[in-house]
Structures are given as C-alpha cells and as structure tokens.
Amino acid sequence: MIRRILVILLLIGGAVLMEPLRVPTEGVIAPRSLFMFGLLLLTADSLGLLAHEMGLPRILGYLLAGVALGPSVGGLVPASVVSDLSMTNRLALGLIGLLAGAELRLSDIRDRWKQILAILGTQTVVVLGLIVAAVVIGRDFVPFVAGLDTRQTLLIAFLFATLLTVNSPIVTIALLRETRANGPVARTTLGVVLVADVVVIFLFTIALSLAQAGFTAGQVHAWTILRGLVWEISGSFLVGALISVLFTLYLRFVKREIVVFAVVMVFATAALVSALDFELLLTLVVAGFLIENVAPVRAEPLVHALHQTANPVFVIFFALAGADLQLREAAPLAVVILVLSAVRLVGIVIGAGLGAQWAGAEEPVRRYGWMGLVSQAGVALGLATLVADRFPDVGLAMQSTVIGVIAVNETLGPILFRRALSRAGEMEPRADAANAPDAPLAVPAVATASSATSE
Numbered sequence: 001m002i003r004r005i006l007v008i009l010l011l012i013g014g015a016v017l018m019e020p021l022r023v024p025t026e027g028v029i030a031p032r033s034l035f036m037f038g039l040l041l042l043t044a045d046s047l048g049l050l051a052h053e054m055g056l057p058r059i060l061g062y063l064l065a066g067v068a069l070g071p072s073v074g075g076l077v078p079a080s081v082v083s084d085l086s087m088t089n090r091l092a093l094g095l096i097g098l099l100a101g102a103e104l105r106l107s108d109i110r111d112r113w114k115q116i117l118a119i120l121g122t123q124t125v126v127v128l129g130l131i132v133a134a135v136v137i138g139r140d141f142v143p144f145v146a147g148l149d150t151r152q153t154l155l156i157a158f159l160f161a162t163l164l165t166v167n168s169p170i171v172t173i174a175l176l177r178e179t180r181a182n183g184p185v186a187r188t189t190l191g192v193v194l195v196a197d198v199v200v201i202f203l204f205t206i207a208l209s210l211a212q213a214g215f216t217a218g219q220v221h222a223w224t225i226l227r228g229l230v231w232e233i234s235g236s237f238l239v240g241a242l243i244s245v246l247f248t249l250y251l252r253f254v255k256r257e258i259v260v261f262a263v264v265m266v267f268a269t270a271a272l273v274s275a276l277d278f279e280l281l282l283t284l285v286v287a288g289f290l291i292e293n294v295a296p297v298r299a300e301p302l303v304h305a306l307h308q309t310a311n312p313v314f315v316i317f318f319a320l321a322g323a324d325l326q327l328r329e330a331a332p333l334a335v336v337i338l339v340l341s342a343v344r345l346v347g348i349v350i351g352a353g354l355g356a357q358w359a360g361a362e363e364p365v366r367r368y369g370w371m372g373l374v375s376q377a378g379v380a381l382g383l384a385t386l387v388a389d390r391f392p393d394v395g396l397a398m399q400s401t402v403i404g405v406i407a408v409n410e411t412l413g414p415i416l417f418r419r420a421l422s423r424a425g426e427m428e429p430r431a432d433a434a435n436a437p438d439a440p441l442a443v444p445a446v447a448t449a450s451s452a453t454s455e
Contacts, residue, residue, distance in 0.1 A: 008046050036081045037088070040069055041312070044319035052178075057414035059174050059318050066322020067407075073327070082323050087267075089324075090280070092317035093170070094266030097281045099306040100169045101240075101288020102299055103176070104194050108187045116191040118359035120199065123192075123351030123373060124165050128203075130347040131161035134340060142336055144397035155214040156394060159207040163383055163402050164344050164376075166200050167193040169285070171375035171414055174314045177307070180428030181421040184362045189372035189417070197282055201232060204383055212390065236278045240286025243269055247287065248295040251302060258305040321410070324381065330404030337404035344405070345412075348373050364424035371420035375413025376406045 047061035069077045109116070135157035139145045144160070145153045172193050176186055243265060250261055266284065273280050292299045330337060352370035361369065384402035388395035421427050 005050070008043055008050075036077045037085055040065065040077050040319050040323065041315055043069060044315050044322075048315065057175060057418050058178055059171060059314070059414045060411065062315055062318035063322040063410055066319040067325060067327065068322075070323030070325070072325060077323050082320065085320060088316055089320045090270050091263060091266055092313045092320075093281060094270060094284050095262060095306060095309065095313050096170050096173060096317060097284030098262065098266070098288040099177075099303070099310065100173045100190075100194060101285040101290075102292040102303050102306065103173065103190060104285075104289050104292070106293040108191060112188055112191055115188055115356065115359040115361045115365065116195055119188065119352050119355035119361075119369060119373075120192050120196055122355035122358070123348055123370075124196075124199065124203070126351030126354070127165050127344055127347035128158070128161045130343050131164050131340065132157045134343045135160060138336075138339070142401075143333065144394040144401065148394070152214050155207075155211045156391075156398070159204075159211045159387065160398055160402070162200065162203045162207045163380055163387070163398075164340070164405060165196075165203065166376055166380040166383065167196050167373050168375040168380075168410075168413065169193045169197060169281070170317065171410070172372060172417070174310075174318070175372075175414055175417050175421070177310050177314070179418060179421050179426075181426040182428070183421075183424060183426030184365050185368055185372065185420055185424040186426050188361065188365050188369055192373065194285060197285065198233065201279060201282065205232065208387070208390065215391070232278055233282075235276055236273070236282040237286050239269065239272060239276075239278060240283045241290060243283065243287035244290035244295060247291050247302065248297050251291075251295075251297045251299075255301060258301055259309055262302070262305065321381070325407050325410075326400070326403055327407060329400040330407065333401055333404055337401060337408065340401070341405050341408040344409075345374060364426075368420035368424050371416040374409055374416050376409040380406055 044062040044065035047065045048058035049061070051061035051064075052058050066077075068074050070082065071077070071079045132154070135142050135145060136153060139148075139153055145156050148156065169190075172190055175181070176190065246265065247261075251258070254261070269283060269287075270280055272278075273283050291297075291302060349370045352373055353366065356366040356369050380402060384399045384406075388399040391398070
C-alpha cells in the first residue's frame with residue numbers, strides 16, 4: 001500500500017514540476033494533452049490497485065483519480081485536455097459496448113426473461129413515480145422547477161426522472177470482469193441493465209418530446225415522437241447488425257490483429273451513428289450480441305481479445321468520466337442531490353425486490369439483486385447534456401443536479417454491487433490472484449462460459 005501511495009505522489013509531483021513547460025492546446029491533440037493523459041492513466045491505475053488492496057472496486061480508484069486531477073478539484077488535467085481526449089473516451093465506450101453485448105448470451109435471456117422484465121419494469125415504474133413525486137413536492141427547493149407552473153413542473157419532473165432510471169452496463173461489465181463473478185445475481189443484473197438501455201431511450205425520447213411541447217405553443221405530435229423513436233432504435237439495431245456481419249467476415253477469413261480491427265470498427269461506427277443520430281452504445285451492444293449468439297463463427301477470439309484490452313479500457317473510461325464530472329457546479333445543491341439520490345435508492349430497492357419476488361427469482365436475486373442496479377455512468381451524463389442544450393433556462397440547473405446524483409451513484413454503486421456478488425457467493429475464488437498487479441491477465445469465468453456456448 002505504501003508503494004502505491006508513493007507512486008501516486010511521484011506522478012502528481014511530476015505533473016506539478018512539468019506545469020511551467022505546458023504547451024497551449026490548439027487544433028489536434030497537443031503534447032500537453034498527451035502528457036496529462038498518461039499522467040491520468042498511471043494515477044488511475046495506481047489508485048485502482050490501491051482500492052483493490054483495500055477490498056474496494058478498482059473502478060472507485062479510477063473515478064477518484066479523474067475527480068482529483070480533473071477540473072473540479074486539482075485542475076492538473078484541465079477541461080481543454082478532457083475535451084481533447086473525448087475521442088479516446090468514445091473508443092473505450094465502444095469497446096465496452098462490444099464486450100457487453102458478447103457477454104449477454106441468448107441462453108441466459110431465455111432462462112431469465114421473466115425475471116429481467118419483471119425487475120426492469122417494476123424498478124422503472126417505482127423510481128419514476130417516486131422521483132416525480134419528490135420533485136413536485138419539493139418544487140420550492142429544486143432549482144430547475146422553481147417558478148414553473150404545475151403542467152411544466154410535471155413534464156420537467158418526468159424528464160428528470162427518466163435520467164435517474166438509467167443504469168450502467170459499463171460499471172456492471174467492469175465489476176464482472178474484475179470479480180470474475182458468474183451466477184444468478186451476475187447474469188440477471190447484466191440482462192436488466194442491457195435491456196434497460198433500450199427502454200431508457202424510449203422513455204427519454206418521449207419525455208423530452210413532451211417537455212419540449214410543454215414549453216412551446218405547439219401541440220405534441222404523436223407521429224413525430226414515434227418516428228424519432230423508430231428511427232433511433234431501429235437504426236441502431238440495423239447498424240449493429242451490419243457491424244456484426246463485418247466482424248463475422250473478419251473472424252472467418254482473417255483472424256489476425258483482432259484488437260486493431262475492433263478499434264477501427266468502433267471509430268467507424270462512432271462516426272456513422274453520430275451522423276445519423278443513432279446510439280453508439282446500443283449499436284455496439286447489438287453487434288456484440290449478434291456475434292456471440294447468431295454469427296456462424298466462434299466469438300471466442302473476439303471475446304478473448306476484448307478481455308485482454310479490458311483493464312486499460314476501463315481505466316481510460318472511468319478516469320475520464322471522473323475528470324468530466326463538474327462537481328463545483330453541483331456543490332451548492334448538495335442537500336437536494338443527497339435527497340434525490342436517497343429517493344432513487346429506495347425506489348430501486350422496492351422495485352427490484354417486488355419484481356424479483358413476482359418473477360419467482362432465486363433467493364440471492366431477491367435479496368441482493370437491487371445492489372447491482374444503483375450505478376450510473378456516462379450514458380446518464382450524456383442525456384443530461386442533451387437536456388441542457390435543448391432547455392437553456394432549466395436544463396443547466398437540471399444538468400448540475402444530475403451530475404451530483406451520478407457522482408453519488410458512481411461512488412456507491414460499484415461498492416454495493418461487489419458486496420452483492422460476494423454475499424451471493426458468486427465471486428470467483430481466484431479473482432484476487434488473477435487480478436493481482438503482477439499476475440497474467442486471465443479470461444473471466446463469464447467469457448469462458450460464453451466461449452463454451454459458442455462452440
């Protein structure tokens with residue numbers, strides 16, 4: 001532990017000493033951005049190992065490194081550098097999406113579809129209801145609805161509540177990768193958060209359209225809403241299917257440099273979905289799912305390659321996610337943020353518990369399943385940014401509140417999920433050894449089972 005702390009201090013000290021030599025950021029990624037990127041990754045990796053040695057999720061260390069060095073706290077990695085590295089963050093998100101889709105096996109969906117839908121449905125309804133009620137009741141204390149009439153308050157409260165229903169497939173995959181967990185809680189949680197990604201897009205699009213109509217003189221056009229939903233969802237599925245075909249051909253006829261090909265495909269997909277207004281994460285989750293479950297090739301080489309790159313990819317994503325959290329803007333709303341976070345947590349506990357009970361889920365899922373649904377990450381933050389763009393008056397205040405809630409859930413969620421996996425007895429006994437700093441990278445139990453299914 002002392003060695004980890006010393007490494008962190010040396011890295012930060014080196015950054016302070018290098019500060020007078022900074023080069024202004026212009027055009028392409030500047031030398032300073034590249035240096036700060038290396039600093040951020042090394043610090044995040046060291047803090048992640050330190051958190052692991054303390055019995056905490058590595059993700060927590062990655063996030064704390066980003067927060068500590070980012071614009072909100074230390075300022076050693078300024079906002080301009082974080083902006084420069086957005087391309088890298090998108091790459092990490094895409095690779096995680098592919099891995100998430102490849103981990104979702106069709107056999108698990110067939111065996112657990114009742115549990116997945118029941119937990120997702122009840123959790124979504126309960127969280128939406130409680131958050132809307134909390135915002136309406138406390139409207140005098142919630143800045144983004146202060147001064148609005150009752151109709152507008154309800155519409156904005158519903159839009160805000162949809163942002164808080166977002167879960168984090170990325171955190172789920174990262175924890176399953178770290179703990180090598182495999183069991184009812186792990187499989188059910190993964191299924192819920194991946195299916196929820198599709199549901200949330202529907203809910204958010206409807207809520208955003210209703211809120212926009214409520215702040216204009218026009219009426220809500222159901223056809224416009226439906227057309228936007230069909231375009232985004234179906235387009236993401238079609239592009240995901242196309243990407244899976246390209247991967248299938250590559251895995252059948254080339255079979256070399258799979259990681260490099262995956263990186264190129266992620267960047268190409270990101271450019272395409274950005275131009276067409278599709279969802280990157282959903283597109284690549286679909287691609288990974290089809291490669292694993294439908295493609296007439298063994299997905300093992302791709303899954304193995306993605307797992308080999310998993311550690312640095314998770315470090316990149318969560319370190320940049322921590323640096324991107326503008327906590328100074330959320331600080332004045334601390335009480336409101338804590339109350340709303342608590343309301344969301346209560347809604348998840350009640351909703352997931354009822355859903356698991358109605359679906360006849362296993363005892364570990366009924367007792368601990370809710371603990372894997374607390375985390376939030378970049379998807380919720382991206383949706384909040386979109387709201388801020390569409391609603392300049394109330395959107396910025398809502399974005400600040402969402403950022404604060406995400407910060408709470410990003411910190412608490414991984415700890416709870418790891419504890420749930422431990423209490424359910426699903427963590428691989430060799431996980432600590434396999435993830436030790438000097439141990440060779442091993443393919444998790446989830447990937448091994450996935451490979452067996454492909455064969």
